[in-house]
Amino acid sequence: MSVTYRKAEKSISLAWTGASGAPYGLRLLECLLKSDYQVFLMISSAARVVLATEQGLQLSANADKARSQLLAQFGEVDGELIVLGKEEWFSPPASGSAAPKQMVICPCSTGTLAAVATGMSNNLLERAADVVIKERGQLILVPRETPFSAIHLEHMLSLSKLGVTIMPAAPGFYHNPKSVEDLVDFMVARVLDHLGVNHALTNRWGYDKHNVSDIDY
């Protein structure tokens, strides 16, 4: 694999794992690519099953084929997509000397949450998260499970104490969503906000159609 090194702020690692919420991951990837990001994408085996179940997308286990399949979904994009296999130890996200400073795991399964919280690094995806933590970069996890057990909550707490941002897949309803896409965009918008990526996916609190003085409290 030959990849051109991009300025750090335009390069990011994105991981999809086997929690419900494949549409979040797909939409986030689309937004990052349309914002001219170089995206290193890591996909767990379980994430492929969830993608097929929730989106009807049978993503190839072959990284090059998966890349073509994904790009075909989005049409024209300015960014660059690099799909990585789970043992590509010589890829940039595997080392602090080259890894992007930002990484998002969206959706994040409780299994991957546990692996990241305990520093397992058993595959590239887990190693990439470990690298971002040790390099004190920005790691965002979008876990999805309900209810959360004490195990899940403890893992989230220990990661939060390390500076990891925990953003549970919990879209709000105050923007009057009309579709599943609106709910997906709500979550993706919040992740993009934290990454510092400009977007117009949702109205901003206090700037949308509600005139505060019209609300009868």
Ligand SMILES: Cc1cc2nc3c(=O)[nH]c(=O)nc-3n(C[C@H](O)[C@H](O)[C@H](O)COP(=O)(O)O)c2cc1C
């Ligand atoms: C359709 C489907 C939905 C799932 N939803 C969740 C979920 O919401 N949260 C979760 O933590 N695990 C969920 N799982 C289970 C995980 O995929 C499973 O624990 C897997 O081992 C996670 O592996 P990974 O972390 O390597 O992706 C789901 C599995 C399937 C097939």
